[in-house]
Amino acid sequence: PSFSYPVYSAVYAIAHALHKVLQCGTAGCNNIIVYPNMVLAEIQKSNFTLLNRTVLFDENGVLRSGLFSLVFWNSSGDAEEVGLYSFYPTVTFFINISKINWHTDGEVPASVCSPECSKGYARIQNRIHKCCFTCEICPAGTYVNVEENPYKCVLCKSTEWSEEGSTSCNLRQLEYIQLTDTVAIAIMVTTWVIVGLTLSVSVLFSINYNTPVVRSAGGPMCFLILGCLGLCSISVFFHFGLPTPASCILRYFPFIWFYTVCLACFVVRSFQIVCIFKISAKFPSLLIWWKKYHGQWLLISAAFVVQAVLLLTFSYDPPRPYNETSWRPEQIVLFCYMNLKATSCSLVLPISLACLCFVFSYMAKDLPKNYNEAKAITFSLLLLTFTWTIFITVYMLYRGKYIQTLNAVTVLLSLYYFLVGYFLPKCYIILFQPNKNTQQYFQSL
Template identity: 30%
Template structure:
């Protein structure tokens, strides 16, 4: 504080020498301002004077500079903002109310000096220096040209816009004069290093921008446009909003800036960008004075219906004439009621208005008449009724920022009370330093007459609470400002919003506007960002095979668990269908029929052979081995049934071992018959005694030995690594194959290899005996049967490996049935044919070739 205070003389001298002093003399009244000071629009004397500055106009006129004399003073021009006049008079009302109180500043009269900044930085700075130096153009100092440290005002209310408020804060901050704004929301003003004496009763844009971003996301809008005033308010506010929007996942198609004093071409460019955009929601961080220019330009060639999201302009009743903004949403400070304010505002007569230039302008503009007797204009005759006016000046139904002016004025009064008053009285004669007011303002904590709590945080900001504002059509077709919800930043995230009534959307519609760059990706797809465009612009890519997405706008697809597979829409994982060769399957039924048919054939052949067991053809072909072969064939046909049905631990072990043992038994019998046939021919040679080694005991023993080897292989297989039920998930992605895992592949191929070895051996022996000189040579038929057997099992191997799913089992069953049918048909069909249909051939003579017969 000391360092800043030491700069006061320097800044005072700098202002006097740069901004219009003439020089210094040694006599009294040594310094005089060259230009006349700017006069306040409202003023009143008092023991302590509070400064006020409002944006009652939005343009200035510097006049013509001839460069031969001092430039003319800036003058406010343009139409008056009745709402800002309303704010200025609310400050008057608050001070008059304070002066009538006995509990606050008793015995002290507050005065005021209220200026019009015209929303111009130069005018704001000029008013700031006058707040420091006062209105007296002469300086009664004999030794120097600068005044004392004490300022003309201890504190200032205002300004309205952020840009002049920033300049004013820099000017006043040097002198330590606290400034309490009711409208400047730029987040930059919370920086106490740059603006140490700045306070405000309006929440910072940082809170409003975050609230707007959350609201936009809450309503599902992720593709928006943005337009802002090219001022500190607009630029800082939009930067804060864009940062918050990015954190919420909101994409901005464009961000344009303009200012009312810029060339019209700039405004046209901004309007054309809005018209060409695909975003149907537009966030406007625009000052109330800039908004009409944009809306008027858009009205020339209306764009598609837009959902406007507003900031401070959303509560400005002057803009309600623009139906293009129907359905607009935004945040405003809460409404309030100030008792007695309306009566104060309406207590105005033509005589009173004519005493003030600003009130004269208001009266003449409101009633289109002249109080000063201007020619060509109707003269005001006293019949004008201010109570009949319907404009922002007289409107007290939406006291929002008006209440903030009221709070700011009271905050300064409470700070002044804390400096000059004790428990019993207040001292009028105390010389008050602005720094004392500043330090006291940081500690104020009170409740206004209308029930609002006022205090400031370490940044000079109030707590952030907003009403959600909606522009809705009234019954008469006019737009109205309606509160539809509330936002409280102190609530936990996700609970900040509280809706109180229905929202009216664009053009008064009941259906919410949709604003997206790309339509939402349905479940079953994922988002793929389009190259070079914002993340909200994407393509919907179907999930890859085996993947799903079960929510809208999924970024990634997820794999289904191994035993699950996506449905057609790829939005849910369903259990994979389990596939195995079942009993009710057409293929299973067919194979079962063939299996039972083969077994029935074996039984029938056995019955025929048993009935004719004494006949020469049965006895000549080793009836004992024939019956054992028929029994093994019956088992071969029936063992194929173990391959049908859902695999289980026992069925897997049973199907492979029974198949292996029965087939070895079958081939062993065929091999025995072949060897017997071959050795019988050898036995007919002179001196041969071979048949004694191939009698019935030896035949039984050989069949037993061959079969026992296969039994040992199967036992070792089952003991070391038996077959087991297996869910095959590798060969088919969309279904589960229930099959029997081999366990030990060596055991499986050992079983098949041993069968193949015996079959090959049998084929060789039968082939050697195929031309033996018997009329009915069984070796021929064995050769054919073994040829079929080997062909079937040689083709089985590649078919088994390549067959998918249940067809693997079907191929194995087919191989078993085909080889079994080959054996029974080739070996036993000719014999049964002779027994049943050619009984005359079933004689020993015929078999010995002693009777000539016709070829069969």
Template identity: 30%
Template sequence: MEKGSTTPQMDNVQMRAVIASNGTATTVTANNGFSSPSRLGGLPNLNGWLNNLPSLKSEPEEVHIGRLTGVNTTIKSNLGRFTYMLLKLRKLQLEVNYFTECIHEGVVPKCLRLWQYPTGLQDASDFHQELLALFNRHGTELMELLYHLKKVHFQTSDGEDLFFDENGDVVVRSDIVNWQLTPDGVMKSLTVGWSKPYTLHGQQLFVNNSAVVWSGGHFEVPKSVCSEACNAGYRRVIRQGEPPCCFDCIPCSDGEIANKSGKCICIKCPDDYWSNTEKDFCISKYIEFLSYEDPLGTSLAAIAVALSLMPVGVLCIFIKHHDTPVVKANNREISYFLLVILTLCLLASLIFIGHPRNETCIFRQPAFGIFFSICVSAVLAKTITVVIAFRATKPGSRLKNLFGSKTSFFTIVCCSVVEIIICIAWISVSPPFQETDKTYPQKTILQCNEGSAAMFYCMLGYLGILATISLLIAFHARNLPDSFNETKFITFSMIVFISVWLSFIPAYISTKGKYMVAVEIFAILSSSTGLLLCIFSPKCYIILLRPDMNTRRYLVRQNVA
């Protein structure tokens, strides 16, 4: 078959022709207007053309062009001679190059074809010169032939179109043949599809997959890999000592994904994202903090509000029975003040619930520390008042001058001002602030960074010192007369207070996020409620249920006894 090329040009002519030479399809390229070469391969671009030519399997005695209607016999003869000379020249050139390489390597091949033709180098030069002369004489006729070949377009006996495209390639239907082994052991060919390059897009190829029989008599495409491709969410791990196509599929680690099948590595999700369950997509981390919408936050807030009503109720009872001996005993004003502070301590826990902000982070821990220091200082003042009241009854005691509300409030102020100074220094040097912790899987924690852990534990430590002093003084005064037996309840209340906050520290350190906040709120509520119940529940019991014990005569009788 022949292929046509572009329109002819006089100075620089390129041509292509596919001719049948002993049944072998060959592409020939030539150039017009060359100067005489001084050595083999001197033609411009000739080496490039020759590299595209297959070498001859044997030396043909003649080359047939085929039937070309309207083409001069001389042109056909010259074209055949021209093609044969190109092939022969290519073959000789390959042998010369191989012989040259053998000389450089110091090896003399015994079966080299060139040794059978001692004049091989001269033959190559002669072919070269004859090739140039032939093309210079008949180049125009050859180009005219190719010009007509380009316009060839006819139908075969099967009704298929045959023509050449713009590149000179033949456009023809091709059948797809499947060789199948019959039960008798005979190979037979079966057409299972076709290819029509000139048809509409999408209709150029057809394959009847159901008619295809693969090796072994299988109707499914055989698998050519040792292991199946890993699905999305898995990565490949090559098995030791086996070929690279043999691997195991293991799931991606948490926080990593493989969004396509056959991945060798997993991709780590950004800090704000986390892998889904299938490990094939990154999803946004949910933000965690103790909010009022959270069931835990709602429960703690409801408990705090409910418990804050208890000291308010006790305060109302004390105000209503303010002239009774039980209320007057141990400094009535300090009792009122302590009930108010306990209410503030319980309500201070609400500052810890909600979206952490710099403002709430700065004030929530200092507010908690100051309120509790005032509360413990008031308990210490009540304890000191009990001791002074008992000592002042002795003849000649100078403690009578210290007995009264002024001494109690002076004790509260002096003890609380130290805690206030600690909190002011804390806020000034390293104030708490809001931070985002993205190191946790599946969630981003919004929390308050205490700024300085040393200042935080210094604040707690001072509360512990005040509580310990109150405990020691109350325990020392536990054997006072029954009319002043409030120290026993103060002792028990301080034991509860210290126990709660000692257990709080390890629980606070071991938890993170909203549960850390919940632990501190629980400690605030439990310690405040413990103080309220231990100190005031016995008095409320006498006022409400045993009014017969809330008389001066009963107290005098207890003292006499």
């Protein structure tokens, strides 16, 4: 085929453009400086006839005329015309496939720089042409939309998730312990049981208030302990259901406050037992001062007030609902977040009281068996320490919604240890062994 026409048309197009830029006429051309952009602008306006063919550009500067030959270099190295492409008067495109002899044994070779990426892979452009790219899989939490932008992995929303190599995101499932959950119902029923037992023990102790068993258990202090245990049980009910700002505060606030008062009462009971049998002989003035100024109520009141003040740290960063999205990609775990740094002060007092109570109760372990309150307190504290150690260990290792259930169970067991370990043995004596609930029996040491 002949390749002279494109050369002719190109030269003529430039000549026509220069003719107009230089404003040439019959008298000659103007002597002006010609810049390339001036020539290009006139070329795009070209409209002339060459060898009976029209050379024409549209408003965007795209050639709309001319005839192009499609050539194929055959195995002998010669250019063989296999088709044509014309613009004028109509667009015509023709290829004679039978004339093309591909070097790949007759199979048409792929004419792409890079193969298409698989689903879930984004294109990473590595050359100036968009058709040249490498494929990179989109990581978890992202997706690629080939129709909108095949070159970018888009992050999923905070309420969505995706696996590696995804083309869309999925909604995360909300996870929390509902009030209708079987485990939640069982725990709440058990909590009502402890409330009922607390009331029953209070009634039984009030009826037998002047008996030696009730007096040795602490007398009026028993009702304060039982009341605190009952108020602590309120916290258990707020471990279930959709977390709210109010439920998050009530989940921790009553238990920490009233359990601190409960521990202060047991510190007083342990100290009184040790003081009567061991300290009073060496420091009689201490016992006199204790009785004169009602040291037991001073200590309990101080613990109540101090803990109330310390709980004001909750106002700095109170427990609040929190959406945990880092534990499981397909879930949003709803729970109450408590800033341990902001509330650590309110936890120091009950821990200190528990340690002090254990020291006093352990010192009284070898007292007469009729005064076995110290042994019961020691045993309850050991169970308490063991239970909370397990909870803290699991809390650090486990990630899921059932950590709230474990927290509720731990709180419930903390209440049961003192109720069952300290009060129920005395109830058993009052109900089934009245012979041991006499002044003569307690004096027979």
